[in-house]
Amino acid sequence: MIRVENLTKYYGKRLAVDNISFNVERGEIVGFLGPNAAGKTTTMRILTGFLAPTRGEVWVAGYDMSKHSLEARQHIGYFPEAMPLYSDMTVRSYLDFSSRLRGLDKNRIKTRIEEVVDICHLEEYIDVLIGKLSKGFRQRVGVAQAIIHEPEVLVLDEPTIGIDPIQVAMTRQLIKELGKERTILLSTHILPEVSVTCERVIIINEGRIVVEDRIENLSSLVSGSRRIRLEVEGPAEKVAERLRQIEGVLQVSYEDSHCIVECSAGQDPRGRIMETIVQGGWTLLSMESIEMSLEDIFLKLTTEEETSQ
Amino acid sequence: MRNTKTIALREFKSYLASPMAYVVTGIFLILTGFFFQSSSSTYSETSISGFLVWGSILLLLLAAVLTMRLLAEEKKMGTLELLLTAPVRDSEVIVGKFLGSLGILTVMLALTFYYPLLLWIFGDPDWGPIATGYLGLFLLGCTSLGVGLFASSLTSNQIVAAVVAGGILCALWFLSMAADLLPEAMGEAIGYLSLYYHFPDFIRGVIDTRGVIYYISITVLFLFLAIRSLESSRWS
Numbered sequence: 001m002i003r004v005e006n007l008t009k010y011y012g013k014r015l016a017v018d019n020i021s022f023n024v025e026r027g028e029i030v031g032f033l034g035p036n037a038a039g040k041t042t043t044m045r046i047l048t049g050f051l052a053p054t055r056g057e058v059w060v061a062g063y064d065m066s067k068h069s070l071e072a073r074q075h076i077g078y079f080p081e082a083m084p085l086y087s088d089m090t091v092r093s094y095l096d097f098s099s100r101l102r103g104l105d106k107n108r109i110k111t112r113i114e115e116v117v118d119i120c121h122l123e124e125y126i127d128v129l130i131g132k133l134s135k136g137f138r139q140r141v142g143v144a145q146a147i148i149h150e151p152e153v154l155v156l157d158e159p160t161i162g163i164d165p166i167q168v169a170m171t172r173q174l175i176k177e178l179g180k181e182r183t184i185l186l187s188t189h190i191l192p193e194v195s196v197t198c199e200r201v202i203i204i205n206e207g208r209i210v211v212e213d214r215i216e217n218l219s220s221l222v223s224g225s226r227r228i229r230l231e232v233e234g235p236a237e238k239v240a241e242r243l244r245q246i247e248g249v250l251q252v253s254y255e256d257s258h259c260i261v262e263c264s265a266g267q268d269p270r271g272r273i274m275e276t277i278v279q280g281g282w283t284l285l286s287m288e289s290i291e292m293s294l295e296d297i298f299l300k301l302t303t304e305e306e307t308s309q
Numbered sequence: 310m311r312n313t314k315t316i317a318l319r320e321f322k323s324y325l326a327s328p329m330a331y332v333v334t335g336i337f338l339i340l341t342g343f344f345f346q347s348s349s350s351t352y353s354e355t356s357i358s359g360f361l362v363w364g365s366i367l368l369l370l371l372a373a374v375l376t377m378r379l380l381a382e383e384k385k386m387g388t389l390e391l392l393l394t395a396p397v398r399d400s401e402v403i404v405g406k407f408l409g410s411l412g413i414l415t416v417m418l419a420l421t422f423y424y425p426l427l428l429w430i431f432g433d434p435d436w437g438p439i440a441t442g443y444l445g446l447f448l449l450g451c452t453s454l455g456v457g458l459f460a461s462s463l464t465s466n467q468i469v470a471a472v473v474a475g476g477i478l479c480a481l482w483f484l485s486m487a488a489d490l491l492p493e494a495m496g497e498a499i500g501y502l503s504l505y506y507h508f509p510d511f512i513r514g515v516i517d518t519r520g521v522i523y524y525i526s527i528t529v530l531f532l533f534l535a536i537r538s539l540e541s542s543r544w545s
Contacts, residue, residue, distance in 0.1 A: 011545065048394040052543045074396040084387030088326045089319075100315040101395040145391070 001026045001153050001183040002047065007056035009042055016042045018207035019056070026152075029179040031198035031215075032187040035302060039207040040187040041081050044157050047185070048078045061152050074103065077146035081157040083138055087131025091122055091141055094130055095148060102149035116144040119174070136163040143174065154184045160193060172197050191298060205302045218297050227290040228270065230259040234282030242280055246272050260290075312401040313408065316392075320379070320409025329378070333371050334417045340367055345424045355432040357424050361442045361512045364421075368446060369453050369482060369504075373474035375413060376457025377467040379406045380539070384465035389542075399539045403532055407458055414450045418443065438514030445511025448524035452504065453478055455531035462538040478504070481527075 002024040009017040017039040024030045034040050045051040047058055049069045058065040061075035086094060095113045104112060117126055120140040125133060130141060139159065146154060156175065160168045175186065175197050188194060194201055195215060203211045211218065232239050239259065240252040248267035253260050263269055270287060277284045324330040341364045348359020383389040392402060428434040453474075460474035461467075481504040488500035500506050504527075507520035 045390070050390050050394045050543065051545070070396045070398065073394055076394070078391065078394045080387065080390045080394075082387060084390060086319075086323070086388055087386075088323055093322075097315065097319050098391075098395070101312060101392075101397055103311075103396060 001028075001061055002185060003057075003059040004043075004047070005057045007043065007046065007058065008054050009039075009046060009051070010054045011042075016207055017046070017053075020204065020207070020209050021056075022202055022209065022212055024153075024183055024185055026183055027179075027181070028200060029175070029184045029186065029198045031194035031201040032185055032204070033189065033191070033194060033201055033298065034187075034204040035189060038204050040189075040204065041157055043204070044078075044080075044155050044185070044187060048076055048155055049073050050080075074149075075152050077149065077151035077154045079142050079146045079154070079156040079159050082161075083142035085130045085138055085141060087129065090127050090129055091117070091133075091144075092126045094141065095144060098145040099148045104149050112148060116148050119147070120144045121170070136167040139163050139167070139171065143171070147178065152183060154178060154182050156184065156186045158188055159186070160188070160190065168193075203298060203301060210301045226263050226267070228261045228263065228273070228287060229290050230261060230273065230277075230287050231257065231285040232259055232277055232282055233285060234277070234280065239277070239280065239282060242276050243273060246276060249273075312397045313405040316397070316402060316405025317408035317412065320406050321412040324375075324409065324413045330375070330413050333375050334413075334420065337364075337367060337371055337417055338420060340364075341421055342424075345421075349428070355428045355434040357428070357434075357439055357442060358512050360421065360424055361446065365446060365449055365508055366482070368450055369478040370475055372410075372414070372450060372453030373457050373460070373471045373478060376410050376454055376461055376474060377471035378461070379410060379458050380461040380535075381465050381467045381470045384542075385467075393539075393543070400536050403458065403462075403536045403539060407454060407532060410454045410458070411451065414454060415447070418446060418450070435514070438512065441511045441514050441516050444516065445508055445520075448511075448521065448528075449504065449508065451528045452524050452531070455528040455535070456481075459531040459535040459538065462535045 002022075004023070005021050007017055007020050008015075020039075020043070032040055032043070042051065046053050047060065047065070049065055049072065052066070060072040063069075063072035063075070065072045086097075089097065092113065095116065096109060099109045099112060117123055120143050122137065122140055122144060125137055130138060133141065139162075143159065146156070159175070160171050163171070172193060175184065178184065179197070186194075186198060198215065200214050201211070201218065202209060236254055236259070240254070243249055243252045243259070243261060246269050248263045248269045249261055250264055251262040253262075261269075261273065270289075273287065274284055341360050344363040345357060345360035348354070348362075349356075380389070383392060393399070425434060425436075425439045428439075456477050457470070457474040460477065461470040463473065464470050481502070483503070483505070485500045485503035485506045488496040488503065490496070491499060501523075504524075507517065507523050510517045510520055
């Protein structure tokens with residue numbers, strides 16, 4: 001549904017997006033990750049036709065954005081970063097305006113507005129001026145206008161920034177629901193969001209794609225070590241010293257009261273760790289294996305990229 | 310066509326929702342009322358020429374103020390992003406916004422209809438020059454709005470947009486005076502390009518097609534430039 005080929009964008013002399021290519025298939029929810037200023041917003045602006053690329057091609061819903069921009073735009077729902085809205089319009093008149101601009105059939109407009117207002121839980125605010133709405137509700141109006149014409153492709157640029165946790169959860173739920181029948185490209189720099197909502201991630205940094213893979217494959221991609229967290233009653237120094245002698249253990253360190261044991265990949269020394277502690281006459285209160293979080297993966301990938309330069 | 314209408318209507322309503330249009334209309338009515346009254350009572354003539362002569366210059370400045378927000382505000386607020394990613398042509402955006410502001414200008418001019426009405430109640434005015442005078446003001450208004458919209462497309466700062474529009478309009482208006490200083494043929498050619506050059510005919514009750522075509526051409530030219538300027542923002 002979205003095809004990007006060799007996309008490059010310069011702002012003057014500054015390179016914002018550097019020759020990236022990716023695909024998003026029909027019905028997929030893809031997370032678009034990267035630190036600030038990585039080129040996420042620029043890429044999305046090019047995808048939605050707001051900016052023209054310096055080089056490269058973009059197809060959306062089968063239309064070449066450079067040649068059939070209007071048709072392509074017809075199939076996209078867009079939630080821009082920071083969700084700019086006309087503050088002098090009511091929610092109803094704004095949605096009416098957006099649905100007309102997006103070519104919704106005249107007879108459908110009224111019922112469709114009711115539908116999206118229902119989906120986004122805006123019933124009570126439908127006749128309130130947008131300028132008077134709190135950030136969370138403006139965000140919902142933003143989602144409402146993005147889906148009003150039932151687009152096949154949704155491009156969402158950081159839709160959960162600056163709203164309270166309950167609304168964040170609601171928005172994520174909504175995105176998941178929408179993703180059942182639509183293709184979604186979701187940009188964010190909040191990592192848990194991706195693990196909750198997306199099937200696949202594209203990580204970009206400094207305008208280049210660092211990784212593009214399914215979420216469950218990511219940890220193996222950066223595998224190196226495995227970490228185990230222990231809670232031990234006993235003298236920290238001595239415990240650490242004994243643990244280091246176990247085969248397969250690379251490093252032992254303390255984080256607050258927890259002992260973190262790093263071991264080489266493919267090794268599982270948990271049994272021996274327990275034995276060692278018991279033999280030492282100490283008490284093992286808990287032991288758990290730490291999965292590599294998306295944060296770790298992300299940090300690892302983006303910093304590795306820097307050091308290799 | 311449908312998109313143009315949608316944008317024009319939104320723009321018109323947005324004017325009505327903000328104080329700007331009321332302030333501009335108020336100032337226009339107060340000042341032109343004064344011009345009308347002073348020329349009619351001083352020269353005891355049953356014409357609206359006083360209103361037309363001074364109203365035309367006022368219209369230039371007020372059009373610059375009226376149009377300054379059209380694109381500059383959308384750029385500043387970021388709402389332009391949603392407008393330009395909707396399946397709408399850039400030309401539809403520009404023409405829609407132009408028509409929206411033209412709606413306000415038309416209302417503004419319509420509110421001055423009581424000047425000739427007063428003349429009709431208390432005297433026997435010549436309707437010809439009144440009709441052509443209004444046509445002239447309307448055409449001049451179109452041109453001013455076109456220039457203003459173009460200026461608004463250049464910047465995200467409304468004040469800058471108003472100043473640029475006012476500058477272009479005054480330069481075009483007073484071009485005929487500058488032309489007087491030049492050698493005859495050249496002066497006449499340049500004078501012809503002046504916004505002022507064609508206006509006195511309309512006050513006198515003459516419809517010169519050259520004047521009509523001139524105002525329409527300049528309007529179209531600036532709308533075209535505004536479309537180009539909007540297009541170029543995609544390539545920034």
